[in-house]
Amino acid sequence: MNAPTYELYYWPGIQGRGEFVRLALEDAGAPYVDVARLPAAKHGGVAAMQKLMKSHALALEPFAPPFLRSGDLVIAQVANILFYLGPRLGLAPDDEASRLGAHQLQLTITDLVAEVHDTHHPISVELYYEDQKPEALRRSQAFLAERMPKFLGYFERVLERHGGRHVLGGAMSYVDLSLFQVIAGLRYAFPHAMAAFAPRIPGLVALHDRVAERPRIAAYLASDRRIPFNEGGIFRHYPELDPAPSKRR
Amino acid sequence: MNAPTYELYYWPGIQGRGEFVRLALEDAGAPYVDVARLPAAKHGGVAAMQKLMKSHALALEPFAPPFLRSGDLVIAQVANILFYLGPRLGLAPDDEASRLGAHQLQLTITDLVAEVHDTHHPISVELYYEDQKPEALRRSQAFLAERMPKFLGYFERVLERHGGRHVLGGAMSYVDLSLFQVIAGLRYAFPHAMAAFAPRIPGLVALHDRVAERPRIAAYLASDRRIPFNEGGIFRHYPELDPAPSKRR
Incomplete structure (x- = not known):
């Protein structure tokens, strides 16, 4: 081999x-x-x-x-x-400036992912969600009102400036794949909030869809190698953290 | 020039x-x-x-x-x-494996720094500390009991395995300088907790002291270019988050 x-x-x-x-x-x-x-x-x-x-x-x-x-x-x-x-893997250019740029975006995704995690674990990873529910509700409200729009607005802007198809411009990169996962995960965790926010990030939504249609990704998503989203992971769906619009304050 | x-x-x-x-x-x-x-x-x-x-x-x-x-x-x-x-800057080896290793440690410091930040801002960066004090107390207790020992214990172990003088082994690197800042910052923010924990991280404490004595660092720390720690930064001292041993639960 x-x-x-x-x-x-x-x-x-x-x-x-x-x-x-x-x-x-x-x-x-x-x-x-x-x-x-x-x-x-x-x-x-x-x-x-x-x-x-x-x-x-x-x-x-x-x-x-x-x-x-x-x-x-x-x-x-x-x-x-x-x-x-x-x-x-052919998923990033290999010149130094491009690699640093891709990495900068990936590290910003890392920051976003940590904040998503803390919507359900704002006090401690050593405690169950059930032991930090009031804090999780407060943190989720702040995340959906301020942080999610700030992060996704940033990635939407970068994508648009680079031509709208790939976040680095040029070809598909691992950062595009990670943005697919971010959109898929946020939709799973916060379906109401994401439905309301989607019109403000048309480029990211279209990127998500294009990634999902790539042959190897489509095959992967349909396979049992793709573990379903669940309440043990980063992106968790707790309905009380994502109220329907009519119930939102 | x-x-x-x-x-x-x-x-x-x-x-x-x-x-x-x-x-x-x-x-x-x-x-x-x-x-x-x-x-x-x-x-x-x-x-x-x-x-x-x-x-x-x-x-x-x-x-x-x-x-x-x-x-x-x-x-x-x-x-x-x-x-x-x-x-x-001569602060990291330039072969790929060593650079990735240094970066892996630095990214772990990044994670620790984010958790330190959240001890005083567990709900939202958009709110003042005063608006999230009960949550900050809970998060700080969890941080000091579980997370700080886990992170610092890890760095102590890596340092020890690499000979005790530099965390990468070999020469001084930017990771050593960052560990100096972590120890200095945690001591500022949580003096009681750090005094109690210091005996468990003798290598990191000695590393902190050696970095502080490097001529350029010593000159920098004594200059007005070094901004004093304060309650606008990452490492903040709020006495209520770091109770004296006799008042600890």
């Missing part, structure tokens, strides 16, 4: 942060294994992931999943993994 | 996220101007920063300060700026 087989390590059962890496690997048709989703008999499972994470043989242990093994390298942090994979 | 003059753009009056970049530029003795802190008569000030940020002449507008201008490049996101500057 000529192409390297990448090993992705992430929690099984959720899309979570690992999904941004999966989408890039899937779109490129890259050979990879999703290690923690394999059975233990095939050297997979969460135990295998945690064993590698703590291994003294690693040059640098990850702080948390996801991480990627590529040959001798083990790389953690989603944006860092995508920075590495981008040119190798 | 042979060396390029870097232009740093960040809010004047706070250390904030810009400080991680300042420390690298200062330690390297790199020529730079802190544009928003210059008077308007010298083409500085916040208005100049905001004008550049929104300029259609930029290939890619930043989402938020800080950003760095280096020749034709304008780069945003602290970790991205440091990734770019690292090898140029």
Whole structure:
């Protein structure tokens, strides 16, 4: 086999942060294994992931999943993994200025994703959602009123300035794939708010649709490799955090 | 003049996220101007920063300060700026594996810094601290009990495995400088909690002290270029969020 087989390590059962890496690997048709989703008999499972994470043989242990093994390298942090994979998968230009620009946008997506997470966990990741519901409602209201419009308005503006088809201009990149995931996830989590906001981000909505129609992405989304959105991941649907328009204050 | 003059753009009056970049530029003795802190008569000030940020002449507008201008490049996101500057300032190795490793650690610091910010702003950056005090108390308790030990314990472990002097092993890097700032900032914000926790992170405390004694850093810290910690930045001291041991629950 000529192409390297990448090993992705992430929690099984959720899309979570690992999904941004999966989408890039899937779109490129890259050979990879999703290690923690394999059975233990095939050297997979969460135990295998945690064993590698703590291994003294690693040059640098990850702080948390996801991480990627590529040959001798083990790389953690989603944006860092995508920075590495981008040119190798044909999903980013390989000159320094373009790579830094793509990475800048991806890091801004990272910031947005952290804020989405905190809509349901504003106090502590160690507590259940049920133990921080009043705070989650306050944080979600602020997120939907201020932060989501600010982030999505920014990406819409960048997309438009670059011609409207790809956020970097030029060709499809891993940043476009991540923006697809952001739109899909926000629609799952906050369907009412996103329906109301969609007219202000026509470029991002169209980009989402174009990504979903790419042959490899369409096949992936229809496969059982695509874990459904659920209430263990980043994008969670709690109806009380996304009231219907008639019930909004 | 042979060396390029870097232009740093960040809010004047706070250390904030810009400080991680300042420390690298200062330690390297790199020529730079802190544009928003210059008077308007010298083409500085916040208005100049905001004008550049929104300029259609930029290939890619930043989402938020800080950003760095280096020749034709304008780069945003602290970790991205440091990734770019690292090898140029002699503050990171220049092989790919080492650069990715340094960046992975810096992105983990970015995550920690975001969580520190949210100890005083758990609901919304658009609200004052005074409007989210009960939530800030809950979040701070969780941060000090769970998250701070988890992050600092991780960095202590990495430092120790790499020989105890520099977090990447080998020579001083921008990641060491950022860890100095993390320790200094946490001590300012949470003096009681940090005094109690210090015995568990002897390596990081010693690293902090060694960085503070580096001649250029010592000169910088004694200068008026080092803005004092204050309650407009990331690391804020609100005594009610850091109770004395006898008052802790």
